[in-house]
Amino acid sequence: MKLREQLLREHSRANCLKVVEWVGDSPVRFAELIELFLKDEYRVVQLAAWPISYVVESHPALIRKHLPKIIKNLERKDTHPAVRRNTIRLFQHIDIPEKYQGTVMNLCFEYVCDPTEKAALKAFSLTVLENLSKQYPEIKPELKTIIEERWDTETPAFRSRAKKIMKKL
Known part of the structure; x- marks a missing residue:
């Protein structure tokens, strides 16, 4: 799967779950999703936020090594509401x-x-x-x-x- 293209395909629960299934418990695929979440254009960041929180709900250990970057990103005042919402959502589960x-x-x-x-x-x-x-x-x-x-x-x-x-x- 070309992750970025898949995220941009459509903003839907079905597409979110497709990305979540593709990532599974893979640290490599999760890191790819995190990279898009932290460094891509606004729309991609927004679309990556939702599957991240779902992956972490199922596989909380995957977020551990990314926490410093995730928290630093959350501390920025210009983060998109979807980024804040889904980042805090994942903190409920870890x-x-x-x-x-x-x-x-x-x-x-x-x-x-x-x-x-x-x-x-x-x-x-x-x-x-x-x-x-x-x-x-x-x-x-x-x-x-x-x-x-x-x-x-x-x-x-x-x-x-x-x-x-x-x-x-």
Whole structure:
């Protein structure tokens, strides 16, 4: 498969799953997908984001060596919303190494508090923060406060995820 051409073929779930199946558990193919995600033109980056999160959900070990680049990319302020959304989505499914936990935690808090961010990114961020609160129980009060403060101004998607998380906290 010519990965770049396949990504550009169409933006659909079926095409995403075709790419995910092709990558499988191959570190070489995953690295090729990551390369496009980090360095190609805007449209290719956007299209690569979705399959990356699905591959990581099935094969979380594949992301480990790419985490420094992925996090550095996430810290940029000009990343496409699809890149942020799918990067945070994949963090729901992995054990984030300790040296990156603070950065990921800070980014997730920023996303949850930003009124301009999309609901899906906020929902994924809430889940990542809830997962991290198991190791860092001291963030639970802050997470609860933010959820309570944002409750009336957020979308039903945010409130649905927040309600489940509040029960766990």
